[in-house]
Amino acid sequence: MTGWINYNLDQIGHGGLKKEIAPGKNHGVFLLGHILTSEDSISLFLGKGELLYPEYNLIFTSGSKLQPADKYPSTELLREQLNKVFQRNTNLYSEMSDSELNEPHSLLKGKMEDDFFKTKEGVITKFLAHQLHHTGQLSILHIIK
Amino acid sequence: MTGWINYNLDQIGHGGLKKEIAPGKNHGVFLLGHILTSEDSISLFLGKGELLYPEYNLIFTSGSKLQPADKYPSTELLREQLNKVFQRNTNLYSEMSDSELNEPHSLLKGKMEDDFFKTKEGVITKFLAHQLHHTGQLSILHIIK
Numbered sequence: 001m002t003g004w005i006n007y008n009l010d011q012i013g014h015g016g017l018k019k020e021i022a023p024g025k026n027h028g029v030f031l032l033g034h035i036l037t038s039e040d041s042i043s044l045f046l047g048k049g050e051l052l053y054p055e056y057n058l059i060f061t062s063g064s065k066l067q068p069a070d071k072y073p074s075t076e077l078l079r080e081q082l083n084k085v086f087q088r089n090t091n092l093y094s095e096m097s098d099s100e101l102n103e104p105h106s107l108l109k110g111k112m113e114d115d116f117f118k119t120k121e122g123v124i125t126k127f128l129a130h131q132l133h134h135t136g137q138l139s140i141l142h143i144i145k
Numbered sequence: 146m147t148g149w150i151n152y153n154l155d156q157i158g159h160g161g162l163k164k165e166i167a168p169g170k171n172h173g174v175f176l177l178g179h180i181l182t183s184e185d186s187i188s189l190f191l192g193k194g195e196l197l198y199p200e201y202n203l204i205f206t207s208g209s210k211l212q213p214a215d216k217y218p219s220t221e222l223l224r225e226q227l228n229k230v231f232q233r234n235t236n237l238y239s240e241m242s243d244s245e246l247n248e249p250h251s252l253l254k255g256k257m258e259d260d261f262f263k264t265k266e267g268v269i270t271k272f273l274a275h276q277l278h279h280t281g282q283l284s285i286l287h288i289i290k
Contacts, residue, residue, distance in 0.1 A: 136281020
């Protein structure tokens, strides 16, 4: 997944990330930040420590009000920070056993069967799908003018 | 992944699939067929039998010439067939052991280290990323007019 995302971001380039995926819709800077903060939040769900970039959790979540692309941190910085989050998560995963993956995740409230993620493995696989989904949206920026 | 894809296809609806993801670019019918034939081809890479829909391998691969949306089979039929492919693959995966996942895939030519997929597990995880990526592209159809 990390290779897939970085490949697409490379193809789009920093200039391309400033474009919108459709008129009046999210631009690439927001989507990059959204992938970053989603990936960052995995550590909370796994009970493995705090967010590396808590400030992004306010501005890049799905309920945040979209600002112009140049109001956000630079895409150079965001990509560097994304790679730090990828590296932290790769390290976390390498320390997890199969049995830990089957544990309820750490933000679970209420019954496991009613929860979207359920287990720690559910967190990892669903965020993987989510991140790749948004990467597909981002990829539009490479083909449009 | 199957749930994620079906959820998005439901959101877009059959009418929405006829739209293009960007002016002059792929429409949803092509992307749906592309996901279908990619998913179908997994059985070849795993050495688990022929394509269910070999005719789609000609018209929905990345090199195929794009035709107008109404020149393709109906999206109702494509979705039904996609679910048949998902079901076949789910059955295949349930019969595979961890050691089989580490075997070289069945279409490997040349050295494993030079191959994009390498192992059977590599086939499954990379197609998963590919399918979710195109689902993200499809999701644009739900937000554009």
